[in-house]
Amino acid sequence: MEALYRQRMAEFGPGSCYSSDYARFKLQVRGDTQGAIELARGALNQNCEDSQARQILGLAQYVKWAATTGTQRAEALNQARIYLPAGPMPLYLLATSDRTVPAAKALIAAGEQIDQRDNDGLTALAHALQNGDLGAARRLLMLGARADAPVGISQMPVALLPVMEGNIEAVRMMRRFGVDYSKLRFRGATAIDFAKQSGNSELLDALGQNAAAL
Numbered sequence: 001m002e003a004l005y006r007q008r009m010a011e012f013g014p015g016s017c018y019s020s021d022y023a024r025f026k027l028q029v030r031g032d033t034q035g036a037i038e039l040a041r042g043a044l045n046q047n048c049e050d051s052q053a054r055q056i057l058g059l060a061q062y063v064k065w066a067a068t069t070g071t072q073r074a075e076a077l078n079q080a081r082i083y084l085p086a087g088p089m090p091l092y093l094l095a096t097s098d099r100t101v102p103a104a105k106a107l108i109a110a111g112e113q114i115d116q117r118d119n120d121g122l123t124a125l126a127h128a129l130q131n132g133d134l135g136a137a138r139r140l141l142m143l144g145a146r147a148d149a150p151v152g153i154s155q156m157p158v159a160l161l162p163v164m165e166g167n168i169e170a171v172r173m174m175r176r177f178g179v180d181y182s183k184l185r186f187r188g189a190t191a192i193d194f195a196k197q198s199g200n201s202e203l204l205d206a207l208g209q210n211a212a213a214l
Contacts, residue, residue, distance in 0.1 A: 019043040020052040027060050028097035033067070036060040058084020059093055059100060066106035088116055091124035095136040095143070105143055114140065115149045126151040129161045134173055141177045148184060156186050163191045163203065171206040181207045 023039035026032040037060045043053040061080035065073055084090050091114060094104035108114050115123050122130070125145040128137040141147065147159040159179045162170030175181065181191035195203045 020056055023053070023056045023060070027056060027063065028099050031099040033060050033063050037064070054083045055093065058082075058090065059103075062090060062094060062103040062107065063100050066103040086112065088118045088122060088124040088127060091140070092127040092133075092136060095124065095128065095139040096133060098139075101139045101143075104139075108143060114143055114145050117151065121152045121155070123149050123151055123158060125149070126158045126161060129158065129167075129170055130165075132167060132170070134170055137170065138173060138177075147174055147177065147179045154186075157184050159184055160186055160191055160194070163194055163207070166198070166200055166203055168202055168206045171203065175206075175208065 019039040020043045023036040023043070026039065027036035036056060040053045040056040040060065044050050044057070058080050061076045061083065065076035065080055068076060080090075084093075091104050091107065091112065094100045094107070115125075117123055123145065125137060125140045125147075126149075128134075128140055145158075148157045150156065151158045151161070156164075159174050159181070161167075162174065163181070171181070184191055186194075192204065192207055195207055
């Protein structure tokens with residue numbers, strides 16, 4: 001994979017719009033925080049569509065903040081907030097990689113609420129589950145995210161999101177983290193009730209309910 005990124009950089013130059021993809025790779029796979037910062041800044045300087053570059057810059061600065069001390073630490077956090085303001089999204093994105101999740105842990109230790117909601121009413125865990133990112137969801141649960149936190153306009157318990165979407169693996173993962181779907185209720189119904197309504201026998205099995213209950 002890195003060879004492909006290097007080939008693109010050789011073809012289009014170190015400040016090309018492909019720099020953002022390589023920057024993400026350096027940050028999340030290689031753990032090269034400074035390299036990611038330099039590449040993402042290069043993409044911004046080329047007037048590329050900058051949302052991805054800004055996101056990577058923010059993430060990298062959060063990682064730098066968590067790993068440094070003194071005046072550099074404060075400056076890194078200021079830069080992180082500029083490019084990727086505080087909220088559920090930074091916590092989710094930092095949880096997408098083992099390389100960056102320590103920064104999420106540091107933010108939580110510094111007072112960030114892991115179950116805070118954004119303007120859409122979503123928590124970091126809700127973003128992970130909606131995107132089918134089970135690795136990030138697992139890391140967030142390990143950091144203390146609540147599986148019963150109400151999310152969205154309807155204030156549905158977040159653990160019900162994979163049930164509604166029929167994501168079998170996500171349901172199994174949530175159960176491994178202690179979610180009891182027979183007790184989790186939304187509008188008077190349990191997850192098992194919703195699964196029965198859908199007629200999805202595999203989902204019922206994942207919820208710990210014998211499919212014969214259909």
